[in-house]
Amino acid sequence: xxxxxxxxxxxxxxxxxxxxxxxxxxxxxxxxxxxxxxxxxxxxxxxxxxxxxxxxxxxxxxxxxxxxxxxxxxxxxxxxxxxxxxxxxxxxxxxxxxxxxxxxxxxxxxxxxxxxxxxxxxxxxxxxxxxxxxxxxxxxxxxxxxxxxxxxxxxxxxxxxxxxxxxxxxxxxxxxxxxxxxxxxxxxxxxxxxxxxxxxxxxxxxxxxxxxxxxxxxxxxxxxxxxxxxxxxxxxxxxxxxxxxxxxxxxxxxxxxxxxxxxxxxxxxxxxxxxxxxxxxxxxxxxxxxxxxxxxxxxxxxxxxxxxxxxxxxxxxxxxxxxxxxxxxxxxxxxxxxxxxxxxxxxxxxxxxxxxxxxxxxxxxxxxxxxxxxxxxxxxxxxxxxxxxxxxxxxxxxx
Ligand code: GFB
Numbered sequence: 001x002x003x004x005x006x007x008x009x010x011x012x013x014x015x016x017x018x019x020x021x022x023x024x025x026x027x028x029x030x031x032x033x034x035x036x037x038x039x040x041x042x043x044x045x046x047x048x049x050x051x052x053x054x055x056x057x058x059x060x061x062x063x064x065x066x067x068x069x070x071x072x073x074x075x076x077x078x079x080x081x082x083x084x085x086x087x088x089x090x091x092x093x094x095x096x097x098x099x100x101x102x103x104x105x106x107x108x109x110x111x112x113x114x115x116x117x118x119x120x121x122x123x124x125x126x127x128x129x130x131x132x133x134x135x136x137x138x139x140x141x142x143x144x145x146x147x148x149x150x151x152x153x154x155x156x157x158x159x160x161x162x163x164x165x166x167x168x169x170x171x172x173x174x175x176x177x178x179x180x181x182x183x184x185x186x187x188x189x190x191x192x193x194x195x196x197x198x199x200x201x202x203x204x205x206x207x208x209x210x211x212x213x214x215x216x217x218x219x220x221x222x223x224x225x226x227x228x229x230x231x232x233x234x235x236x237x238x239x240x241x242x243x244x245x246x247x248x249x250x251x252x253x254x255x256x257x258x259x260x261x262x263x264x265x266x267x268x269x270x271x272x273x274x275x276x277x278x279x280x281x282x283x284x285x286x287x288x289x290x291x292x293x294x295x296x297x298x299x300x301x302x303x304x305x306x307x308x309x310x311x312x313x314x315x316x317x318x319x320x321x322x323x324x325x326x327x328x329x330x331x332x333x334x335x336x337x338x339x340x341x342x343x344x345x346x347x348x349x350x351x352x353x354x355x356x357x358x359x360x361x362x363x364x365x366x367x368x369x370x371x372x373x374x375x376x377x378x379x380x381x382x383x384x385x386x387x388x389x390x391x392x393x394x395x396x397x398x399x
Contacts (some may be wrong), residue, residue, distance in 0.1 A: 005262075009198045015095020022104045022205050025094060028185030029101065029109065031061035032193035033149045033318060035141070040262070040363030041341060043213070044065065047206045048168065055170035058191065059094040061101045064085065064152060065138060066145045070285065075145030077152040079116045082160065083218060085342055102153040110190045114193055117157040117313045119194040120164045136160070140194045157192070169198045200264045201363060202370075210370035215348050224350035234309030237295060238353030239354060242362040243319035251281035266360035266381045279383035281361045285320060287383055288303050289327045295355060295380065296331065312353060314346035316364075352378075 012185045026225055030053045034042040042065060053060035064077035080086070080097055083285040089095045096105075117140035125131050125139040138160040141147040152155070165180070170176045183191060193196075198206075215223070227236070254276045258268065267274050279287060294306050310333060324335045338345060343364070350356055358365030360381040369379045 007289060022096075022100065024105060024109055025059045026185065028054065028056075028058045028188065029061055029096075029190045030056065030058040030193075030197070031098065031101075031190060032063060032196050033146060034063050034066050035145055035149060035195050038068065039065065039347075040365075040367055042196075043367050044200050044202040044363055045196035045198045046213070047202045047209045048200075049196050050089070050095075050196045050209055050212075051206045052168050052170060053095075053388040054093040055176035056191075058185065059096055061098050061190075062095050063087075063098055064149075066149060070143075073144065074148040078150060081221060083216055085214045085216055088212045089334060094211045104156075112156065113158060114358075115155060115157050115190075115192065116159045116161050116188075116258060117192050117194055118161050118163050121162050122160075123194065130160075136162070138162075138194050140192075146194070148236060151270050155192075168199065168296065169203070171203065184222055197381070201366065203266055204264070207370055208374070211374040212368075212373075215351075219344055219348045222345050226338070226345070226349055227352060227370055229372070231312065233310045233353040235299065235303075235306045236310040236312055237292070237308055238350040238356045238368070239288075239292070239311060239313045239355075239361065240350060240358040240362065240365045240368065241288070241313060241315040241318065241320060243315065244360040245317070246361075248282065251278065252277055260360050262363040262366035263361045264385075265366050266384045274386065274389070276361075277383075279386075280381070281359070285323055287387075288320065291380075292324070293327065293358065295332065295357065296328075299355060306354065308333060308354070311338045312337060312349055314350055315341075351375075351377075356380070357382060 022195075030049070032049055034045055036042070036045065050060055062080035064079050064261075065083065067076045067078055069076060077101060085095060088094060098118070101109075118139070122136035123139050123142070125142045127142070130139065130142070132263055132327040138157070139146075140157050140160070140254060141150050144153035166178055166182065167175060210293070214220075250260070258271055260276060260281070263276060266280070267276070285289070292311070299308050301305070311324060311328065311336060313321065313324065315337070319337045320338060321335055328335060347364070347368055348360070351371040354377075356368055356377070356379040358369055358379060359382055365381075372379050
């Protein structure tokens, strides 16, 4: 048996070794607030920020996810690794959890007196008295979620830096070199951005980074257990129905836009596969039932050994459980939803379904689509292609 002193010595050595492994990165760090939108938007931005950090050869500080709860004035910050694993990201590039960076490295790398916030140009404060024409500022902590986000780790800024006209597209120009020349790591150890250094929707070139974003053990296990214990044995189709009131309003922008939110995922980034139309955003209940039945029939014909036994519905508002159950009752297919609202578990399950039908315009659907693409799992979009185009293509095939 180990003597107590030796035991304590070994434990201390282990702890100190783990601490020592967190060496300062001489190439510097990059941090940002995921201050725009909810999860789908933040995930798009995350992939772009990861690519940007890699191009600048800086360690990416993994920000907490920003969440909004009904009736709460301040956003909640949820540690990055609650939902996703850190390790698979390291296969692509150096990353560190924000909590680890702040507790173990910030004092040395980023002392409180040297914290500068980066924005493209001056951001006016909502409080007029804070706007000084002689001292333009990023006002990085002004408003929600800006203030609550940085407050989570007690971060205040002493100065602002305007980086315009630089931008974040590192795939089509020597932009990364410009950043490195303007902001060398020895003088600027941490670049802290007021918003994500990335575009929305995610740039085409960065979509494939999704493969490094893998669910945490907690969500992987929960998804597996749901599929194993609640759904009947056999194949299942995952549906995403985005139909809350915010979505109804957002869909009104269809008429004056070429693209909306995640729509390039089906229309193509240059509209090479078509233009927006209302059903793409808000398919009718009848269209949903029709397309679901058609998909089930197709699976039956093409994969007779893996018959669809159930449908899993994820939704922000109306899951259409009664309508779908009635429509599929004669096929002996059951329809399910989670007993309680959980956007992350919904997504993790959608990622695992045998087939998936999502909303082309929703960045929440886009997350599931990218994850499935990484595994070569099939996905489709509601009302896409357009009914008319689909019929023409079918006639063409038959000729
Ligand atoms: O993720 P998100 O940016 O996707 O925002 P969209 C939608 C949020 O609604 C999700 C909830 O983060 C979830 O909190 N939600 C959506 C869901 N679908 C589901 C679901 O199937 N299950 C559960 N449990 N929750 C757009 C934004 O949302 O909506 C725009 O991109 C804008 O910024 C617009 O706000 C109105 O892309 O769908």
